[in-house]
Amino acid sequence: MVPAGQHCKKFGGNGATPALTVSGIPAGANAIIVELNDATYQPLSYDGGHGKIGFWITGGGQATLRAVPGGTKAMPAGVFLEAKNRATGGWASEGYLPPCSGGNGNMYFADVKAVYKAKSDGEASKLLAQGRIDLGKY
Template sequence: MTVAFADAAWTGKDVPKDGICKRNGGNGNAPMLALSDVPDGTNAVIVKFSDRSYQPNNNGGHGTIGYWVTPSQGSVTLPSVPETTTTGLPEGTWKEGKVYAGPCSGGRGNIYEADVYAVHKDKTNEKLSRTLATGLIRLGRF
């Protein structure tokens, strides 16, 4: 599975101001992502946002968001997600783990990435999700 930005402001080099946490003067919005080669059977995508330079935030420490999806010809675009508590998430998204917070290192050059999982998720939560494919995208430095 391939993961790319669907917003030209995100390049993977530096986190744009729109993506920096509100506490540091940004808007705290996660990027819109375009996924291709999404496997058949995928009905959800899970994205773990991480600060790779800071161990406590390395494995989804900046939030984990779930997206219900219906891939078209193996592709899907995930909407931007605002820095939020449990309200204000776009329709079809949910907090899978920790609430999403934008990159917030105070400009110390930390590296932010997102691990992306195409899954088949049981909507009743009676069964575990089955991972069908994974991807990674570098969000940038801040």
């Protein structure tokens, strides 16, 4: 289950991304991208339908990713909004959209990607490793 209160404002929540510890990060990675999705609702079930949050990291190994509030494009230091959510209508919000099914039992997950994120126009970003974590039902 998604923890109590970690759902969207539309249904009275004040959700944030979960804090995560990511291990097995390749040495060339400089960022972790967390793509949040709703497996039950097809339009938001892929490619970060609920938003993509990036975390700058130094080196490989392991990184602890802090919780980031939903519904805002303002990110804390060391965190960036890779892509806002794709929700529309009454569900639309800036940044990450926390679970927002109204308690209908939708299943949420995150694709976690270790990347080299290009820092200049002459470089190319590169996916180095990826994994998936189930976040629970709401």
